[in-house]
Amino acid sequence: MADAQLTAIQLDRAMGALLGLACGDALGAPYEFLPRVPYTTPIGMVGGNRMRWAPGEWTDDTAMAHGIASVAATGVDLRSVTAQDQIARNWWAWSEGPVDIGRQISAVMFVAEEAGTAKAMRTAAMRYHEDNPHRSAGNGALMRTAPVALAYLGDGDESALWQAAQEIATLTHFARDAQEACALWCLAIRHAVRFGTFDGLRLALERLDAERRALWSTRLAEAEHKQSWQFPNNGWVVAALQAAWSAIVHAAEPVDRPELTLCAAQHASHAIERAVRCGDDTDTVGAIAGALAGARWGAGALPRSWLAKIHGWPDATEDDLRRLAVLTASGGRSAAVPPSSAFSDVDNAAPRLAYGRLSAVHQNGRFDRLYLSHSDEVLMRRGGAWIAADAAPTAAQPVEADAIAMFDEAEMAGEVQPP
Numbered sequence: 001m002a003d004a005q006l007t008a009i010q011l012d013r014a015m016g017a018l019l020g021l022a023c024g025d026a027l028g029a030p031y032e033f034l035p036r037v038p039y040t041t042p043i044g045m046v047g048g049n050r051m052r053w054a055p056g057e058w059t060d061d062t063a064m065a066h067g068i069a070s071v072a073a074t075g076v077d078l079r080s081v082t083a084q085d086q087i088a089r090n091w092w093a094w095s096e097g098p099v100d101i102g103r104q105i106s107a108v109m110f111v112a113e114e115a116g117t118a119k120a121m122r123t124a125a126m127r128y129h130e131d132n133p134h135r136s137a138g139n140g141a142l143m144r145t146a147p148v149a150l151a152y153l154g155d156g157d158e159s160a161l162w163q164a165a166q167e168i169a170t171l172t173h174f175a176r177d178a179q180e181a182c183a184l185w186c187l188a189i190r191h192a193v194r195f196g197t198f199d200g201l202r203l204a205l206e207r208l209d210a211e212r213r214a215l216w217s218t219r220l221a222e223a224e225h226k227q228s229w230q231f232p233n234n235g236w237v238v239a240a241l242q243a244a245w246s247a248i249v250h251a252a253e254p255v256d257r258p259e260l261t262l263c264a265a266q267h268a269s270h271a272i273e274r275a276v277r278c279g280d281d282t283d284t285v286g287a288i289a290g291a292l293a294g295a296r297w298g299a300g301a302l303p304r305s306w307l308a309k310i311h312g313w314p315d316a317t318e319d320d321l322r323r324l325a326v327l328t329a330s331g332g333r334s335a336a337v338p339p340s341s342a343f344s345d346v347d348n349a350a351p352r353l354a355y356g357r358l359s360a361v362h363q364n365g366r367f368d369r370l371y372l373s374h375s376d377e378v379l380m381r382r383g384g385a386w387i388a389a390d391a392a393p394t395a396a397q398p399v400e401a402d403a404i405a406m407f408d409e410a411e412m413a414g415e416v417q418p419p
């Protein structure tokens with residue numbers, strides 16, 4: 001693991017990966033195993049649901065990620081036996097509480113705990129895969145993978161990360177899809193922290209052989225052409241990754257207009273919300289999307305109202321995740337965590353208020369484009385393309401409710417004309 005000398009903004013993005021994971025998890029927990037939530041219905045970190053979560057309480061996704069992060073934070077190479085044995089011990093400690101544990105992980109851990117080693121876990125995972133070849137690619141390894149990426153942020157660490165992500169996956173999930181999903185997502189997170197873009201996911205495909213590259217390329221393209229809720233079997237690692245990637249690709253990215261309380265970094269919370277609305281395994285899709293969106297936009301992009309609430313096993317909060325992220329990213333050396341207000345892009349913004357300033361243009365009874373009220377400025381970029389706004393907004397009509405939500409509904413119904 002090369003020495004990663006990170007700038008302040010890169011460090012903020014490293015923290016954003018863990019905090020985004022936790023926010024998506026805690027935001028999704030109240031909606032797990034329920035139908036998708038339409039964009040016109042408000043959602044919040046309200047807790048409840050079948051496990052009676054407290055508001056802001058995270059679930060197994062963040063708890064297991066914490067079990068990895070607390071080892072990574074010591075600076076040890078996660079490919080070592082020492083590191084993996086400790087991760088296994090952390091997970092066993094977690095599993096002794098009254099926890100929500102997935103079927104596959106529970107089965108593997110139950111078999112392996114007596115032997116007490118990571119090797120025993122991997123053997124049990126391999127056996128589970130052999131016994132259940134069509135049910136062994138659950139999303140449980142991908143949901144917790146983000147801290148692995150933070151341990152390999154240095155120059156030239158890609159290959160080590162590629163290997164580490166797959167090794168940590170195989171502690172519970174031996175299926176090739178699960179291993180590759182973790183490796184791809186980790187490289188995407190690493191790239192996002194280092195460079196502040198989402199380009200890393202596609203770049204990571206180069207590491208696969210031609211056949212697998214073509215398969216994953218098709219899967220990503222499908223995600224880019226469908227909405228998150230159109231991957232309903234999101235307990236499967238591939239569908240979970242697709243739902244998360246779809247949420248990131250399709251979430252609205254405001255232009256930076258501080259005077260209108262708009263900033264591009266709000267894309268992070270939009271993406272997480274969109275992921276959580278997908279239905280079924282909402283906390284996990286939220287956690288997966290949140291890790292990458294948080295890594296791209298940084299801790300400062302996450303709403304303070306969320307960060308103040310997140311907590312969970314092992315009696316940890318926002319500050320603990322910040323500390324683990326910084327320690328991991330610095331190879332276990334630095335515990336100097338920048339104060340949470342240092343980079344805040346959105347804390348003073350009121351995104352909901354901003355929506356009220358939007359107007360939608362109808363053409364022939366269809367939603368056509370969104371405008372800033374009283375302006376002809378381009379407001380939104382969707383699916384990688386700017387929504388055209390070259391005409392004067394004389395036809396703009398005020399939208400009473402949440403304009404973006406209405407636009408999303410119209411888009412899903414096929415009523416939006418392409419820009």
Ligand SMILES: [Mg+2]
Pocket residue numbers: 059060061100283284
């Ligand atoms: Mg969960």
